[in-house]
Amino acid sequence: MIQDDLGPEEAERVFERSYENLAVRYSELGSFSTLVRLVPEALLDESKIAVFHHQQIQRIFLDKVERLQWLNRSLWLKNQQLRETRGELEKIRSELETRVSCHVART
Amino acid sequence: MNRDDISDEEVSRETCDLVSHLGERIDTSSPEEAAPLAALRRFEQKHVDEKRLHLPSLYLVLEQYLARINGQEALDIRAIRGEIRDRFPRLMAVGDFALIFKSRPRQDVLLGRLFLVGILEGVGGRVTSWPAVSILRDTSVI
Numbered sequence: 001m002i003q004d005d006l007g008p009e010e011a012e013r014v015f016e017r018s019y020e021n022l023a024v025r026y027s028e029l030g031s032f033s034t035l036v037r038l039v040p041e042a043l044l045d046e047s048k049i050a051v052f053h054h055q056q057i058q059r060i061f062l063d064k065v066e067r068l069q070w071l072n073r074s075l076w077l078k079n080q081q082l083r084e085t086r087g088e089l090e091k092i093r094s095e096l097e098t099r100v101s102c103h104v105a106r107t
Numbered sequence: 108m109n110r111d112d113i114s115d116e117e118v119s120r121e122t123c124d125l126v127s128h129l130g131e132r133i134d135t136s137s138p139e140e141a142a143p144l145a146a147l148r149r150f151e152q153k154h155v156d157e158k159r160l161h162l163p164s165l166y167l168v169l170e171q172y173l174a175r176i177n178g179q180e181a182l183d184i185r186a187i188r189g190e191i192r193d194r195f196p197r198l199m200a201v202g203d204f205a206l207i208f209k210s211r212p213r214q215d216v217l218l219g220r221l222f223l224v225g226i227l228e229g230v231g232g233r234v235t236s237w238p239a240v241s242i243l244r245d246t247s248v249i
Contacts, residue, residue: 002230018225022218025160028167029207031214038222 015043023048033060113200119155121198122162126150128194129169143172162204166191 003011019039026032036044049057113121130147133140146168150161174184192199192208199205206217 002226006230014226014229017229018222021225022221025163025203026167026206026218028164028171029214029218031211031218034215034218035222038219 012043015039019043019048030059033057036060037063113197115155115159117197118159118201121195122158125162125191125195125198126165129166129173132173133169140172143169159201160203162201163207166204166207 002014005011006014019035022032022035036049039048126147133143133147135144146165150158150165153161170184170187173187188208199208206214206221209217
């Protein structure tokens with residue numbers, strides 16, 4: 001981590017400078033909002049977001065919504081897998097219980 | 108990005124032509140002409156090196172103006188870029204400027220790369236485990 005090597009304040013300055021150098025040239029470019037994904041969230045303050053146009057903010061928002069939907073879908077799939085695994089385990093337990101009770105009855 | 112394959116004199120000449128070409132299309136009777144005209148004036152007062160640096164931002168301001176209002180007719184940004192690419196092919200050798208004319212996914216990659224180059228330059232070798240800036244500057248990798 002850059003913070004570990006340079007310290008948090010110097011790391012912040014390095015990120016800020018790099019961001020500002022690009023903002024001077026490309027803040028009007030539609031794809032400039034891409035950088036939001038690269039800037040650490042802790043450094044994303046109002047001044048950085050203020051340079052974006054309506055369309056860029058819309059894109060950031062849609063990206064976040066898309067990411068949220070992807071996370072929700074992943075969570076749903078994991079839940080589904082967990083439910084299936086639990087179902088299988090319960091089936092095995094019930095089979096085992098049946099076998100044990102049969103065995104006890106025979107003995 | 109790689110150092111551009113075009114001389115400073117040629118960039119200066121082409122930039123001049125581009126700026127006057129775009130400047131001619133500003134409708135001075137439009138109430139929205141103040142911002143592009145001010146950007147043009149600021150640009151013209153800059154030193155040659157600074158002009159090279161600020162060419163992308165000036166172009167984008169003028170492009171947005173032209174797309175928003177050009178007399179009665181709004182122009183499509185893609186059409187404007189196509190026209191500029193055809194009319195000023197030598198300027199497409201200026202990497203920082205040419206970025207604007209790339210496809211959207213490539214713009215994303217190049218912006219990310221420039222951001223990382225800026226960070227690596229800022230770090231200045233203080234983090235030795237990081238790759239050299241030259242690796243990221245090599246645009247032929249992508």
